[in-house]
Amino acid sequence: METFQSDNNPFQKTNTDKINSVDPIAIFNEFLTSKRIFKNKEVLSSSFIPDEITHRNTEIASLSRIMAPSLLFEGISNVLVYGFSGTGKSLVTKYVGKKLASSAEEKKVNVLPVYMNCRLENNNTEYRLIANLCAVFNINVPESGLSVNSLYKRLIKIIDAESTYLILILDEIEKLIQHAGDGVLYSLLRLNESLKHAKIAIIGISNNIDLKASLDQRVRSSLNPVEIIFKPYNANEIFDILLNRSKEAFYENAISEGVLRKCAAMVAQEHGDIRKALDLLKVAGERTQQLGNSVITEDELDNAAEALEQNITEGMIKSMTRQSKCILLSIISVARNKRMGRVYSGEVYDAYLKLSEKFGLKKLTFRRVSDLIADMDYNSLVMSRIKSHGRYGRTRELNIAFSPSIINKAETIIKEELNITT
Numbered sequence: 001m002e003t004f005q006s007d008n009n010p011f012q013k014t015n016t017d018k019i020n021s022v023d024p025i026a027i028f029n030e031f032l033t034s035k036r037i038f039k040n041k042e043v044l045s046s047s048f049i050p051d052e053i054t055h056r057n058t059e060i061a062s063l064s065r066i067m068a069p070s071l072l073f074e075g076i077s078n079v080l081v082y083g084f085s086g087t088g089k090s091l092v093t094k095y096v097g098k099k100l101a102s103s104a105e106e107k108k109v110n111v112l113p114v115y116m117n118c119r120l121e122n123n124n125t126e127y128r129l130i131a132n133l134c135a136v137f138n139i140n141v142p143e144s145g146l147s148v149n150s151l152y153k154r155l156i157k158i159i160d161a162e163s164t165y166l167i168l169i170l171d172e173i174e175k176l177i178q179h180a181g182d183g184v185l186y187s188l189l190r191l192n193e194s195l196k197h198a199k200i201a202i203i204g205i206s207n208n209i210d211l212k213a214s215l216d217q218r219v220r221s222s223l224n225p226v227e228i229i230f231k232p233y234n235a236n237e238i239f240d241i242l243l244n245r246s247k248e249a250f251y252e253n254a255i256s257e258g259v260l261r262k263c264a265a266m267v268a269q270e271h272g273d274i275r276k277a278l279d280l281l282k283v284a285g286e287r288t289q290q291l292g293n294s295v296i297t298e299d300e301l302d303n304a305a306e307a308l309e310q311n312i313t314e315g316m317i318k319s320m321t322r323q324s325k326c327i328l329l330s331i332i333s334v335a336r337n338k339r340m341g342r343v344y345s346g347e348v349y350d351a352y353l354k355l356s357e358k359f360g361l362k363k364l365t366f367r368r369v370s371d372l373i374a375d376m377d378y379n380s381l382v383m384s385r386i387k388s389h390g391r392y393g394r395t396r397e398l399n400i401a402f403s404p405s406i407i408n409k410a411e412t413i414i415k416e417e418l419n420i421t422t
């Protein structure tokens, strides 16, 4: 092994150092000083916890006020936190939960906020969720094999014995409801009736504003939540957040205020998703670095936006069912015939009937197709609004939500996935 530092180092300084006119050291130094973009790229990842949370004072105060009585062991309301993606719901709720835990510790009250993300597979069934809760209290339970009831019994026993106020923060709660049904919320809240010394409250977080309405009446009334809505950030707010983050993420001069303002304006148009803004900055920075440049330009930001949109659209399309792919293809083909003008769900359905036959798919009813289009709307692939009473009854007016440059690509992917070449 050569260390390049030993006395007999073959690369030791000698008189030959001056022979060449190109100086590698100068190149190294130039690389190390001027061509670097990122001071700390981690800061742009969405899991990074910023020191400062700006423009969410109202939401932080509302949540804190709701949780505060738990410090006197008084009952608190259950909460549903809503808002579009990337509006700071998880960040703010975790932050308030953490502060509550430290306040409780200081005041020697047994209030225990527990955060669980229901998107993760090990949290999305009733058994796993309760087993994980048991694990928080050091009760070991097998991965399966016991009845859920016996898990609940063990949980009740321990939290009652310890007189715990359990505040269960269920992030992306819609995933739990999708997998396990809403009965699990009911069962958890009903535990309050069996608890003598302990209490349980639920704080659910979701980007589905219809969540409460979708709950079973019985569940809705036992949850009876206070609802907190996180409004989308506007462009100025996004700018402030990005400015804070970019000071830590980038070297000075690598990014200008102009580029940050542009980035803020771009995402403000789409519900102010900070995660997306951070992704844009990261991708634009990486591309700039690859090109050997030291300053991120507005053009690079545009390129990053296109690359990201392509990835996201591709990912979403690939994860759709064959029926939904066929419907999206129908929307694209009708829109193309109308030079990308507005299309109506009746026309789409006519095209769908032909395409579904071509792909050998079972023909769904107009109503079902409408529902599947509404799901695409929810996932931002299509924008729709209920328009009039057409041939098939309620008609939706549709616009494709992704940019024209991606439509060709989308069409190719869908056709590939549906296995035809024409």
Ligand SMILES: Nc1ncnc2c1ncn2[C@@H]1O[C@H](COP(=O)(O)OP(=O)(O)OP(=O)(O)O)[C@@H](O)[C@H]1O
Binding pocket: 045, 046, 047, 048, 049, 050, 052, 053, 054, 055, 056, 083, 084, 085, 086, 087, 088, 089, 090, 091, 092, 206, 207, 241, 274, 275, 278
């Ligand atoms: N006010 C803020 N100040 C600083 N950073 C923020 C703020 N709001 C959001 N962020 C950052 O934006 C990213 C997304 O926030 P968060 O994960 O809380 O969004 P969310 O509303 O939970 O989204 P989703 O519905 O997709 O889960 C995170 O990196 C977070 O740190």
Ligand SMILES: [Mg+2]
Binding pocket: 089, 090, 091, 171
């Ligand atoms: Mg979240």
